[in-house]
Amino acid sequence: MKREIEKSRWRTRKGKIINVHSFTPSEKWFDIQLDDGELNHRPGQFVQVGIFGVGEIPLSVSSSPTKRGSFELCVRATGRVTACMHKLHIGDYVGIRGPFGRPFPIKKMRGSDLFFVAGGLGIVPLRSMINYAIDHRKDYGRIIILFGCKTPGDLLFEHEIEAWQERTDIKFACTVDKSDPEWKGNIGLITSLIPGVHIDTENTYVIVVGPPVMYGFVIKELLKKNISEKKIVLSLERHMKCGMGKCGHCQIDHPKNYYCCKDGPTFTYEEVKDAVRL
Numbered sequence: 001m002k003r004e005i006e007k008s009r010w011r012t013r014k015g016k017i018i019n020v021h022s023f024t025p026s027e028k029w030f031d032i033q034l035d036d037g038e039l040n041h042r043p044g045q046f047v048q049v050g051i052f053g054v055g056e057i058p059l060s061v062s063s064s065p066t067k068r069g070s071f072e073l074c075v076r077a078t079g080r081v082t083a084c085m086h087k088l089h090i091g092d093y094v095g096i097r098g099p100f101g102r103p104f105p106i107k108k109m110r111g112s113d114l115f116f117v118a119g120g121l122g123i124v125p126l127r128s129m130i131n132y133a134i135d136h137r138k139d140y141g142r143i144i145i146l147f148g149c150k151t152p153g154d155l156l157f158e159h160e161i162e163a164w165q166e167r168t169d170i171k172f173a174c175t176v177d178k179s180d181p182e183w184k185g186n187i188g189l190i191t192s193l194i195p196g197v198h199i200d201t202e203n204t205y206v207i208v209v210g211p212p213v214m215y216g217f218v219i220k221e222l223l224k225k226n227i228s229e230k231k232i233v234l235s236l237e238r239h240m241k242c243g244m245g246k247c248g249h250c251q252i253d254h255p256k257n258y259y260c261c262k263d264g265p266t267f268t269y270e271e272v273k274d275a276v277r278l
């Protein structure tokens with residue numbers, strides 16, 4: 001299996017789009033089936049997605065590896081390649097390299113409570129870990145999920161979120177920066193929800209993924225709760241080309257010269273605190 005994964009890093013595999021859904025005008029979900037087998041990723045990893053003649057970009061895998069047969073991506077249209085992806089339909093093909101990157105520390109987290117903090121598109125990689133933990137429910141303690149986005153119209157994976165909310169073994173809260181008349185949930189930044197969450201400090205991993213501006217504020221709140229820097233896990237984004245530690249594009253401004261694609265994208269706060277401004 002290891003050899004297979006190593007080989008797939010170098011070659012582009014054919015991925016057929018078998019389902020597409022628009023969550024919002026700028027975010028689309030894709031279900032992709034590889035022509036030659038499984039992706040065999042782990043939660044927190046990403047793939048390099050190529051469109052012939054346009055370019056190649058890193059995208060987080062959003063489905064759990066427990067889902068077999070295909071894998072899912074969620075793409076925000078921000079530029080050339082992502083806009084082109086939004087024009088693709090069921091039956092179209094993309095190029096897939098990977099999976100790449102260090103996954104979330106699934107084994108280390110076993111036996112612990114999991115506290116997920118997702119801002120906006122951060123729910124995309126976190127969803128892979130959340131659904132993995134749900135599918136291995138006995139391996140993990142409490143599951144707490146906080147999700148923040150700009151407006152109710154920006155909510156992603158709405159039906160799945162409703163299912164998480166209905167489960168008695170998950171504590172879920174969602175907040176929006178700006179509401180509309182129909183919104184019945186919280187209003188305010190995601191940091192406003194953290195003080196109200198009871199955490200077993202010794203036995204909790206916090207996994208935080210969101211826009212860069214969010215990390216400092218969230219981490220400050222977590223440190224106030226005495227969570228160890230080793231148990232705060234982040235996923236960082238940098239511009240990438242090769243995805244496998246060869247080109248240097250994703251180097252992080254840090255004394256250890258981490259490559260985000262290979263040493264990350266997941267890091268503990270302890271590892272990258274010099275690169276994350278509080």
Ligand SMILES: Cc1cc2nc3c(=O)[nH]c(=O)nc-3n(C[C@H](O)[C@H](O)[C@H](O)COP(=O)(O)OP(=O)(O)OC[C@H]3O[C@@H](n4cnc5c(N)ncnc54)[C@H](O)[C@@H]3O)c2cc1C
Pocket residue numbers: 046055057058059060061074075076077078079080081082083121124125236237238239240265
């Ligand atoms: C590990 C990783 C996982 C990612 N996962 C997702 C995901 O699941 N869904 C998703 O929609 N996006 C994700 N991204 C961001 C995505 O790769 C960029 O939006 C994409 O590369 C932009 O390509 P483009 O050709 O459409 O835009 P371009 O035309 O190249 O650029 C458009 C704008 O996007 C900015 N941009 C380009 N690349 C990045 C980047 N890597 N990070 C931040 N800003 C960038 C540019 O500076 C520019 O302002 C991820 C990035 C990384 C590094």
Ligand code: FES
Pocket residue numbers: 239240241242243244245246247248249250251259260261262
């Ligand atoms: S993307 Fe090339 S070294 Fe990270």
